[in-house]
Amino acid sequence: GAGVSQSPSNKVTEKGKDVELRCDPISGHTALYWYRQSLGQGLEFLIYFQGNSAPDKSGLPSDRFSAERTGGSVSTLTIQRTQQEDSAVYLCASSQDPAGQVYGYTFGSGTRLTVV
């Protein structure tokens, strides 16, 4: 597609429920990143996928968070047993080169997650 697509755009869930957030990167982009942004805060790195390499999970805040990238394309971020502090905008980005060093990262518009 023309850009990075994320779904849903908004998600309200009850505390304790599991949620899945989806990211469709730009076709052909080998690198995919997940960030989150809490209200009024900066962006926090979560996880990075590059090709078939093992993902860099160093930013995941707890073992309730996991992510997959199937077939080198679509990625799903799963949050189990959601807590109120998980409320944030979850942003996905992709880049044409491994480090986004030539053309930068292209971000999606994010999924706004609200845990009530």
Next chain:
Amino acid sequence: DAKTTQPTSMDCAEGRAANLPCNHSTISGNEYVYWYRQIHSQGPQYIIHGLKNNETNEMASLIITEDRKSSTLILPHATLRDTAVYYCIVRVHNAGNMLTFGGGTRLMVKP
């Protein structure tokens, strides 16, 4: 990655040039300067990057001082749509090195 310092906020009149400064006094020789911006309710958008030479593209110009300890992003003719938070980031070109966003500068373009 080297730490950056940016003003918290700035105003600019519509149609005038917006000059956004960034200090990165501890930058190392292999670190690039990147600029992104985030318009309200959208994901960040890549603007420009450079190593030591000044750079220009359709969005902006990047001026890097000779000692590379500071840089300025220039939007030559700011419009209301340029109102956003602008992030200056320095990083090494490395596949394992993610973008780290600081607080940025909130630019308000006023009519």
